[in-house]
Amino acid sequence: MNLQSFExxxxxxxxxSCNLTSVSFHLVVRTSAHSVWLRPIGKTETELSNxxxxxxxxxxxxxxxRSIFRMKIQKDSDGSQCAFDRFRVxxxxxxxxxxxxxxx
Numbered sequence: 001m002n003l004q005s006f007e008x009x010x011x012x013x014x015x016x017s018c019n020l021t022s023v024s025f026h027l028v029v030r031t032s033a034h035s036v037w038l039r040p041i042g043k044t045e046t047e048l049s050n051x052x053x054x055x056x057x058x059x060x061x062x063x064x065x066r067s068i069f070r071m072k073i074q075k076d077s078d079g080s081q082c083a084f085d086r087f088r089v090x091x092x093x094x095x096x097x098x099x100x101x102x103x104x
Contacts, residue, residue, distance in 0.1 A: 004079065004080040004081065004092075005080075005081050006028050006031050006036040006073060006081050006083075006092065007028060007031065008028050008029060008030060008031060009027070009028065010027070010028045010092055010093070011025055011026070011027060011028075011041070011057045011059075011092075011093040012025070012026045012027070012028060012036075012038060012083075012090045012091065012092055012093060013025050013026075013057070013090070013091060013093045013098055014026065014088045014089065014090045014091075015088075015089065015091075015098065016087060016088055020101055020102060020103070021099060021100050021101040022100060022102075023043070023055050023098040023099075023100055024040065024043065025040070025041045025042070025043050025055075025057035025058075025093065026038035026039060026040055026041060026090065027039045027041050027059070027062065029068055031073075034072060034073055035070050035071065035072060035073060036070070036071050036073050036081075036083055036090075037068050037069070037070050037071075038068065038069055038070075038071060038083075038090065039062055039063055039065075039067060039068045040062075040063040040067050041057055041058060041059060041061060041062050041063065042057070042058035042059075042060065042061025042062070043055045043056065043057055043058055044056050044057075044058045045100065046097075050103060051101060051102040051103030052099070052100065052101045052102075052103070053099075053100055053102075054097035054098060054099055054100065055097065055098050055100050056097050056098075057093065071083035071084075071085070071090060076089075076091065080092065
């Protein structure tokens with residue numbers, strides 16, 4: 001699997017950060033030349049201390065078909081594919097647990 005381009009079956013993560021850091025995971029269900037369709041999936045979270053921890057995707061918990069949404073494919077700063085809107089950036093998951101912070 002090419003980690004530079006979206007492909008069906010890949011896991012994608014979305015990170016929101018300001019004072020808090022939140023991470024969500026999605027499964028690529030379809031792609032076209034210009035779009036990627038994503039299905040939200042669950043996550044397993046480990047709290048380390050003081051509201052900080054890490055998360056990994058949980059493929060056993062997948063949202064229903066009505067939750068699938070489409071995003072325009074764009075390029076990240078390293079040339080790999082990503083998708084983003086005003087608040088969120090969706091990137092291909094590299095298999096490494098992602099940092100979260102629930103405390104301000």
